[in-house]
Amino acid sequence: MNERLSHLVPVSVEILLLRADPVGAWHYRRVVTSLGKGESPDEAVRRAGGVTAEATSTVVHSTSWRYRPEGQVVLTYAVCPDPAAHLPATALTDFQLARGATPSAPSPERLQVENVVAHALRHLAFLVLTDPVVGEALTRDPALAAGFAALRRDAVPLGVAGGLRPARER
Template sequence: MNEVSVEVLPLRVDAAGTWRYRRLITPLGGESPDQAARRGAGVRAGDASTVVHSTSWRYRPQGQIVLTYAVCPDPDPHLPATELETIRLARGATPSSPTPDHVHLENVVAHALRHLAYLLDHDPVVGAALSGDIAVALESLSREPAEAFTH
């Protein structure tokens, strides 16, 4: 039997465009992954000012499935967070082998940001929730060609 956990990445950006993140892990038990992510981040259902969005999943050799949620803006911006130094996506070796050899947390955060940037452009509900420095930082990110990212 596989163990499922929910990874929550509260994301924030400062006026200079520097992204920071926290990582929270919560078990999945008796609730939906969305509910677990909201509980882990301390976000109420129906909160129109915070995006809670499933952004990826990955399988670990120990039999663990990790469901990742981006939470933006970070509901607790006063807590310590890690600076995202580069936006570097992890990629599989071939189209039929999508799982990269190594996935680091920074790669997962970068993927989450790219996902939010896409949603900012294509999902009016997300677009309405993300504003100010966050929207500016995501807009510049979403406009960069994929080739601009380090492989």
């Protein structure tokens, strides 16, 4: 979908295609699409991301949603690893999570794509530790395993204060 026109649909699907390099640094591509007639968000992500429903080494996971003032809901999905790793990607250099001002106002005042990517990676890092199927898929590749290990090691800069470490590692 043309991003300039994405605000015209009531629901858009944002796809963050994630990859890690051999030293564990993260990179992403962002694709935005709309739902086809009768298409579920999962199906739209697989279509736009180039993933089949039978894929066992690529994780497709909904990580968040947000409301835009134009009256649109944006569903965000992470796809990892990026099935088209040969395409140019953006290095994630700022691992800042966006936060609301108070507990009862969770929507941040400013939200950048990098904040959404950091949130998606934190979400996947949690699943690596808590979901055996997702964990096996995301750590099969050595670069991804190194990337998720770096997220656990550097949990404080991610804003999770060590919350990703399982009890056996404490």
